[in-house]
Amino acid sequence: MPELPEVETVKRGLAPVMEGAVVARLELRRGDMRFPFPVDFAMKAAGARIVSLSRRAKYLLIDLDNGLTIISHLGMSGSFRIEKDQHEDLSGSFHHARSKNEKHDHVVFHLQTPEGPARVIYNDPRRFGSMDIAPRTTLHGLPAFRDLGPEPVGNSLDAAYLASRFLAKTQPVKLALLDQKVVAGLGNIYVCEALWHARISPLRPAGSLVTKTGRPKKELVLLADAIRDVIADAIAAGGSSLRDHIQTDGSLGYFQHSFRVYDREGAACLSPGCSATVRRIVQGGRSTFYCARCQK
C-alpha cells in the first residue's frame, strides 16, 4: 500500500480521534513485526496524551506529551482502523467473518477521547511494518531519518537539487528515485507515474538528465514538476486504494482510477495520440510499467 500519499491520508484520518486523546493502554499482541518492539514500549506510552500526528517520508509520527514519539511504518500491507465503543455484538457468523482479519491486528491503542473510549488498531498481514518509540529530540539522528532526502512536496525538491544528486550516476533513473536518500516518500507506483508524465524512460541513467556543467536538462525540470504534481494529486485524492487499502474512516480512496501506467501492462498508453502498449519490465527486482514509445 503505502507510499507518501497513503501515509499522509492515514495521518489525516487518524488525527481527529488521536490528537488530544490519552493512551489508556498500548496493547502489543506479539513481540515484533519487522523488528522487535522496543523494551518497555507499552509502558512508555501508557498514560501519555497524544499531542499531534505528523509524517516524515513514509513514517507516521505520534508525538506524546512525555517527550516521546511513536514511529510507525506501514511496510507493504499495514493499515490502521478506528473502533469506537458502541454495541459489541460478536455473535455468530459476523464474528467469524472478522476473525480472519483480526489475526493480523498486532497493536491496539486503547484511547480515552473527549467523546469516550476508542481503539486505534494497527493491522499488518505481512509484518513488513514497524513500530518504535524514541525521544522527539533524537529523531533526526536515527538511522531511518538521518539520511532521508527532501519531501517531494514543497520548495526543497526542484530540478537543481535532482541534478546535484543525479550527477554522474549511472543507475537507472527509476531506481534513483526509489532511493529514499534522494527523495523521501516516493515508492514504486508514483515513480512509474511521474516518469510517464515527464516522458522519461525508467531505463535512462540518472546522470543523463544532467548537463556536463551539472545543470538540469529540460526533461529533468519536467520530472521535478511531475513528481510534485503526482504526489500532490494523490494526496488531494486521499491516497490510492490499491488492492485492500482502506482508509481509517472505512472509506476507499480513489486515486487508483488515475494511474496512467502503473499495473497497466498490455493496455494502451494513455498519452494523447499514442496507442502503444504499456510494458512491464523488472528493475531492482520490482516491476516497472512504462511506454517505450512516449518515454525516451
Add this chain to the structure above:
DNA sequence: CCTTGAACCTGGGCGC
C-alpha cells in the same frame, strides 16, 4: 564508494 540480489512474511490469483 557502487550496484545487484536476496531476505523478511502472508495472501491472492492463476495454471494444472
Add this chain to the structure above:
DNA sequence: TGCGCCCAGGTTCAAG
C-alpha cells in the same frame, strides 16, 4: 479441491 508458482505498496543487509 489442492498444489505449486508468481506476484504485491518497502527496507535492509550481504556479496560482488
